[in-house]
Amino acid sequence: MKRENNLTRRRFLKTSAVAGAAGMIGTGTTGFLSSCSSGKKDATTPLKEPGSYYVPELVDLASDGKELKAGVVGCGGRGSGAAINFLNAANGVTIVALGDVFEDKVNGLADKLKAEKNIDIPADRRFVGLDAYKQVIDSGIDILIDCTPPFFRAEHFKYAVEQGKHCFLEKPICVDSVGYRTVVAAAKQAQAKNLCVVTGTQRHHQRAYVESYKQIMNGLIGEITGGVVYWNQSMLWYRERQPGWSDFEFMVRDWVNWKWLSGDHIVEQHVHNIDVFTWFSGLKPVKAVAFGSRQRRVTGDQYDNFSVDFTMENGIHLHSMCRQIDGCANNVSEFIQGTKGSWTSQGGHVIRDLAGNVIWQYDGEAEKANFKQTDPYTLEHVNLINCIRKNTPIEQASETAISNLGAIMGREAAYTGQETTWDAIAAAQLDYTPADLNIGKMDMSRFTVPVPGNSKQ
DSSP states (O other): OOOOOOSSOOOOOOOOOOOSOOOOOOOOSOGGGEEOSOSOOOOOOOSSOTTSSOOOOOOSSOOOOSOEEEEEEOOSHHHHHHHHHHHHSOSSEEEEEEEESSHHHHHHHHHHHHHHHOOOOOGGGEEESTTHHHHHHTTSOSEEEEOSOGGGHHHHHHHHHHTTOEEEEOSOOOSSHHHHHHHHHHHHHHHHTTOOEEESOGGGGOHHHHHHHHHHHTTTTOSEEEEEEEEEESOOOOOOOOTTOOHHHHHHHTGGGOHHHHOOHHHHTTHHHHHHHHHHHOOOEEEEEEEEEOSSOOSSSOOSEEEEEEEETTSOEEEEEEEEOTTSOOEEEEEEEESSEEEESTTSOEEEETTSOEEEEEOHHHHHHHOSOOOHHHHHHHHHHHHHHTTOOOBOHHHHHHHHHHHHHHHHHHHHSSOEEHHHHHHOOOOOOOTTOSSSOOOGGGOOOOOOSOTTO
């Protein structure tokens, strides 16, 4: 699938797939967050030695330090939420510029910042249009908070890094192969410039997941042999087209339902769960076979269900399942099987031995008793700000790119009905940029629901 691109030149980058993320070595959170139901202490062999893997510093509030100014690009619901999360994460931080393709979104967030945080965003720091991201980045900010529809994010990240800005990038960070290579190249530049980049895969900053990860790295479930990840929920929101909306405005206001803008929900949403498995296992998927369909979606051109069989680097399998249909069984969780036991996030982050006995469970009540801040959406900004102020660069974009491209692999396998491979997708000319992208009229006949297999059969 090849798309022309007249929005910006996106060069083909001969960049090999990354196998992990660069990051600093941390010491982790305190041990009282976990509890064992048994007094037995069997000898375990760690998968990784403590200190050899990254653990974020999940404190209630970032340390005081240099004043930091942020700009927000993408001022809708997630951008507004991220802005407040950032401001709640530390003292001495503020937001000085806003950008969006729609003026009402910019003004809406400006009103929210004034009402809730007494922050005034002057008219000359409110930017509107497809180039608003450049104006925000060039306005004297220290940190870019990018919460646009995912399609735009790779180019925004590239420009921000070129301008030497730290970044918070909401997930996903790309929707196609061209965007993936853009992100990987920008991530390498960010590392070279000692910039801090945190992504919106907030489970990496959720204490229950971090403590679960540490237990698995300590060897509590043994060697990982496979897993299943789920994001099954009711139908997500949509926008009905209103009189006076151009084709572009309709699609962008309804962005979560369009392939080119969201990447489809396996990429936009289910990437969280796929990311947990790639994070915990340290493996990337090398092959994918999948199916999916569109049953009850109201707008847009994407599917509402996917099922993917991923083969990982060492040959183990991950089953990925996601669905957005009303009236069906819901489940948003992850399950990982090991040679000595299993872990699941469903029902409270639990590890069981092979007989089904609970041998470890995350203590959520202890977290509430010992921490004031338990929101991972805020904690990811706490960590970002701490890394900036302590001059200990963190770079999560290259790690997130692995799970992101994995989700793209699964999507394309379902769309085509063919087996996809990591190497093929990483090098593909797959570009979701519409050929006639502009703020006005576009060729809507190009946006069709994929049909897998040979349509002549």
